Amino acid sequence: MVAPRKTLDRLFDDAEGTVQSQLTSGGVINPTRRSLLAAGCFCLASCFATPLFADAPMVKSQAPGFYRLAVGDFEITALSDGSNMLPATKLLQGDPARIEEALKRNYLGDLIETSHNSFLVNTGAKLVLIDAGAGSLLGATTGHLLSNLRASGYQPEQIDELYLTHLHTDHVGGLMAESQRAFPNAIVRVEKRDTDYWLSEANMRAAPAEAKRFFEAAIASITPYMRAGKLAVFEGNTDLVPGVRAQTAYGHTPGHTMYVVESRGDKIVLWGDVVHVAAVQFKDPSVTIRYDGDASEAQQVHELAFADAAQNGYIVGGAHISFPGLGRVRRDADNAYTYVPVDYSQG
Structure with a gap:
């Protein structure tokens, strides 16, 4: 039972008076039952007033960046770089003005945190x-x-x-790790238009100074696989392995390619760099990015890719859509779309 407030106040007053009188007379303080009770009440009150917690440092890291999705009999794992x-x-x-308005509408500013996704x-x-x-x-x-x-369980x-x-650098730099091929047993496949352009030293010499680094990165990343006999080029729309085919999406680069994955009637299209800023480009497919080699072709790819995804309802995977970069496209109005992320599934 909790003591009434007046009783507690009287206990505190009695204890204070006893201590003061003994200090004034120079005597030794002899604790009484009342003073001990009062002191205990003070301690109890202090404990409630100032809770004690152990220090808990901030972790400042995320969970491992992978997410799985079934497509027919296939399993897709989105991987964050x-x-x-x-x-x-x-x-x-x-x-x-339209770009700024779209950013503000989505609570974004001039700088956007952009995901880098592989699949x-x-x-x-x-x-x-x-x-x-x-x-x-x-x-x-x-x-x-x-x-x-x-x-995610793989090596x-x-x-x-x-x-x-x-x-481009953000898609090829990971081919090498500590001066070795990071994927020693993999055959690397890429569209011929891109190898012809980016692996050309003549093109690199002719490029503006700020663009030379793209050529340097491509050459440094691809050459070790070429020397090991692990590079294979293809041209245009091509079946690669059963259930996976290349589909041209030229514009962002000369040989930019999407990959279509189909199994048992299910389909996902892995877009690469069709979209860089989802908050802007789905609403206005005419918006391109300075990195597009041919902005007119890139815009046409946006319009065709968005329209096809919206009409057929399959899942798309974007290299620069917020991780895991998996979702569907809904048509809203003439040439305007909304990206609809997949619902999270535990498995």
Whole structure:
């Protein structure tokens, strides 16, 4: 039973008076039952007033970046290579007012945290990795593909085929790790238009200074696989392994390619860099990005890819859509769309 408030006040007063009188007379303080009770009440009150908690340092890290999705008899694993900050208003090409309005509507500013996603396709017979991430070429916030691949239950040595959507740095840098081929048993496949363009030293010499690094990264990443007899080029729409085919999406780069995965009536299309800023480009497919080699072709790819995905309802996977980058496309109005992320599933 809790003592009434007046009783507690009287106990505190009695204890204080006893202590003061003994201190004034120079005597020794002899605790009485009342003073001990009062002291105990003070301690009890202090304990309730100031709760004691152990220090809990901030963890400041995320769970391993992988997410699985079934497509027919196949299993797709989205793998995060990390993220970095994209200066959207500087890089996006379109009506500046409309771009700014779309960003604000989605609670975004000039700098956007942009995901870097790769996708592993397990057909049951083959392990096919789509894009290799940035490796060590874009700083510490990217280059996490290998660790997330291992966390997902696979080893780099198990990858049979590695298909590149294109040869930009953030898709090829992860081909190498510590000066060795990161995927020693994989055949790397890429569209011939991209190898012809990005692996050309003549093109590199003719490129503006700020673009030379793209050529250097492509050459450094691809050449070791070429020397090992592990590079295979294809042209146009091509069946690669059963259930996986290449589909041209030229514009972002000369040979930019999407990969269509189908099993038992289910379908997913892995877009590569069809979309860079989902908050802007789905609403306005005419918006391109400064990195697009041919902006007119890239815009046509946006319109065709969005329309086909919306009409047929299949899942798409985007390299730069917020991780895991998996969702569907809904048509809203004439040439305007909404991206609908897949619902989370525990398994």
